[in-house]
Every structure is written in C-alpha cells, then in structure tokens.
Amino acid sequence: MKSPPAAVKLVLEAVCILKGVKPVRGKDPQSGQMVDSYWEASKKMLMDEDFLPSLKAYDKNHIDSGIMKKIQTYTPQPDFQPEKIEKVSKAAYGLCCWVRAMEVYDRVAKVVGPKKEALKQAEAQLEVVMTALSAKQAELQAVLDKLAALDADLAEKTGRKESLEAEVDMCKVKLD
Numbered sequence: 001m002k003s004p005p006a007a008v009k010l011v012l013e014a015v016c017i018l019k020g021v022k023p024v025r026g027k028d029p030q031s032g033q034m035v036d037s038y039w040e041a042s043k044k045m046l047m048d049e050d051f052l053p054s055l056k057a058y059d060k061n062h063i064d065s066g067i068m069k070k071i072q073t074y075t076p077q078p079d080f081q082p083e084k085i086e087k088v089s090k091a092a093y094g095l096c097c098w099v100r101a102m103e104v105y106d107r108v109a110k111v112v113g114p115k116k117e118a119l120k121q122a123e124a125q126l127e128v129v130m131t132a133l134s135a136k137q138a139e140l141q142a143v144l145d146k147l148a149a150l151d152a153d154l155a156e157k158t159g160r161k162e163s164l165e166a167e168v169d170m171c172k173v174k175l176d
Contacts, residue, residue, distance in 0.1 A: 014096075017067060
C-alpha cells in the first residue's frame, strides 16, 4: 500500500506512539522537506509477526504520561472517531478502538489507582484492628469463663451453706 487513507495513517500513527515505535525521517513528496513519517514505521510494525500478540500483551498499567499526552491529542479529533474509521478500514477500526481503550484505561487507572492504594492501607489497618479485637475477645472470654466458674463455685458454696444451716437448725431442734 503506497499511500493509505489519511484516517488509516492517523490510527497507525497513534498505535506507533503507544508502542514506542519511532517515526522514520524522510522527504515529504508534496513539499520536498524532511519530515517524520510514521507510515514507513507503521509498515514495518505491521509486518512483525508478533504485532497482534504484542497488542494483547501491552503493558497498559505502566503507560508513560508523555505518551498519553500525545494520544490525548488524537482521540478528540473528528477523523479519529471509530465510526468514521470503520467506513475506511475494518482493521484500522479495530486498532482505533484499541488506542481509545488504552486511553480510557489509563484515565480510569489514574482515578482508581489512588483508591486502590487507600483500600490497601485501610485493609492493613483493618487487619491490625481485627487482630487487636481478637486478642481482646480472647481476654473477655477468659474473664467470662472465670466469672462462670466463680458463679458456679458461689452457687455450690451457697447450697452447702444452706444445707449446713439446715443441719444446724435440725441439731438445735434435736437438742431442745
């Protein structure tokens, strides 16, 4: 493919940026000046047999903020809308959706990341508190067990006292 539609070039340029593929410096056929061309780099990237697996295995959790700033200039463009891209190329449509998904994932991860960290800290604090609670509950159970033993002992002693008082009364009656 000598010169693909502009929408396809735009999508492939965004994919190159996300994957860290450097543009090739060459002469612009229209102006004759030296320019960075992602098209030549894109062709090499697409020829790589590991291209699709590399998209699936892409490390979306550690995307450089500089790369994301560049990608965020592409996603709002009217020519970068999936509906428009789909009319031009089904393959470019899929890549466009992938680029947009990476951008959304990164945006959401920046919101969710601190919340995950706060959750992790809260869970660690909960673990400490639950350990302390468990220790206090064990202490309470020991005290309750001791109290129950003392209550049982008191009941036994009270019963013994009453039986002894009854015996004393019986002896008084017999002596009289």
